[in-house]
Amino acid sequence: MADKQKNRVLVLDASYDDRLLADAMDKIFQEFPMDLEGKNVLVKPNILAGEPPEKGVTTHPSLVRAIVNKLQQQGAKVMVGDNPGVFGYGRSEKAAITSGIKDAAGDCFVKLSRTPVRQKLSNRNVDHVTIAGDVLSADLVINLPKLKTHGLTFYTGAVKNTFGYVVGGDKMRTHSLAPTPVKFAEALVDIYAIRPPELNIMDAVTAMEGNGPHHGKLRELGKILASPNGVCLDAVAVHMIGRQPESIPHLKIAAQRGLGTIDISKIDLNTKIVPLRDFKMPATFVTGMVGIFLNRILSKQMSCLPVVVEEKCQKCGLCVKHCPVGAMKIKKDKCPSADKNICISCYCCQEMCPEDAIILKGRLLNFIRRSAH
Ligand code: SF4
Ligand code: SF4
Structure with missing residues (x-):
């Protein structure tokens, strides 16, 4: 990926229609070309819990299907998986089935917890996490977050979605060792930094406002955002919902650590964003x-x-x-x-x-x- 594209964020009008999503994938890969032939590509959706697509809790399966098709057409070897916030793999697979993501991924669905690896963290509270080995061994990681609000982190998008690198109960250990919003934000950024995804494609077609990430209200935004930089993408998404990116602790910390700018004036956008004035944040x-x-x-x-x-x-x-x-x-x-x-x-x-x-x-x-x- 050329350096000049690092601050580039593409905002596309979209729906969950398969044909329109295929067009969106074409535009994204024209904008951010990647050599995919023979590459092992991990696609990381947000499978928070076993909820059907219409509840808007998880990345929509149509988006997962569209990216899998696109990657396979380009000769990539695709894996699709997540570590949802449940314990055993059996329940993770169940969540993937209920959300429609296992069906959308087809043969590409993997048990992301199959090769746990202990990973050192340079964090003042959490000295290591156990993450999915596929995250480290993949040639490319493509992150598929969903735009939602979140009680603890206020907003969840590209950076927060990489918390799903962490396997099972180790998420709880991270919460207990980093028990304040700022400490947790720091840990989150360090986990993102283990392996920043090469490409982030956000499902902001149906977003979630209010008391997300599970029980908020659905809000139709009709957008897909894409960027090689998850921090820049998140900054644009937060700007879009009418908030300052600096108000989200993990984005502020990520920017301070040089992982991407959250200054909207420095982000290269394909379109002008009119921030929403009435998007509801969590209580x-x-x-x-x-x-x-x-x-x-x-x-x-x-x-x-x-x-x-x-x-x-x-x-x-x-x-x-x-x-x-x-x-x-x-x-x-x-x-x-x-x-x-x-x-x-x-x-x-x-x-x-x-x-x-x-x-x-x-x-x-x-x-x-x-x-x-
Ligand atoms: S620490 Fe408090 S908020 Fe967190 S899971 Fe336990 S009871 Fe709930
Ligand atoms: S509060 Fe919710 S999760 Fe807890 S026991 Fe009741 S139904 Fe179950």
Whole structure:
């Protein structure tokens, strides 16, 4: 990839129509030509959980199908896989089946956790992570994130999607060792830096706003974004949804580390972007930003606490299983609840709850409310 293309971001009008997606793939590879003949290419979609495509939680299978077709036409040996936020491979495969991604990938679908590799990290809190060996051995990695909001990181796109390099329970270990938004953002950037993808193609046809990444509201944006630089691509996506890229901690850190610019004026765009004024960020966004600003003094108080809505809870225990620090506890025949003294506000429980039964409430507001009575 020529250096002059590093800051280039392509924004294309798109839908999930197969023919239009094939046209979009042609345009992307004309813009960012790659020698694909005989190359091992890992395609990394976002398979957060086992949800069907219409829920908008995962990268749309039509986009996966379009990229697989394009790569195979160019003679590449394609692998498609992710490590969704569930434990064993059996469940990962189930998530890929439900999301339609296994069918879209066909014979190219791989168990991304099949060759775990211990990888050193130069991070002040997390000294290593276990990642999928295919990430390191692939000749090229093509990242297929979906544009969504996120309780902990506020926004999830290209950089955040590489957290799926990390295998199974090691994600929980990372959360527990990097328990604040800034520490987690630093770890995220270090994981991205292990192997920045050669190409990023974002599904922003149907995005998710509000309380993403699992239970937010769908928002039709009708776009696909592509860039060899995931940080630049994310900056453009955040600009598109009406926010400053600097407001997303992991993008700010990635830019500081020289992984890509988030200054929109320095990004080479094919079109003018009119930022949305009404795209809803997660409930954690404002308090989280203030918490980061106040840092050591009030950051914990400014974060949110997960609260289980008893009418919706099916007592499945998934939130308990996914809590990295053992804060979410369940008693026999009761709904679980979070211990506020242990909870690190990572929101994995909310992300994994299949019933949308967990809401986030500000600790400080709760404290003030309780103190007033
Ligand atoms: S994951 Fe959701 S439904 Fe399951 S126990 Fe937790 S709150 Fe209840
Ligand atoms: S209770 Fe939920 S938000 Fe709190 S640490 Fe556990 S998974 Fe994270």
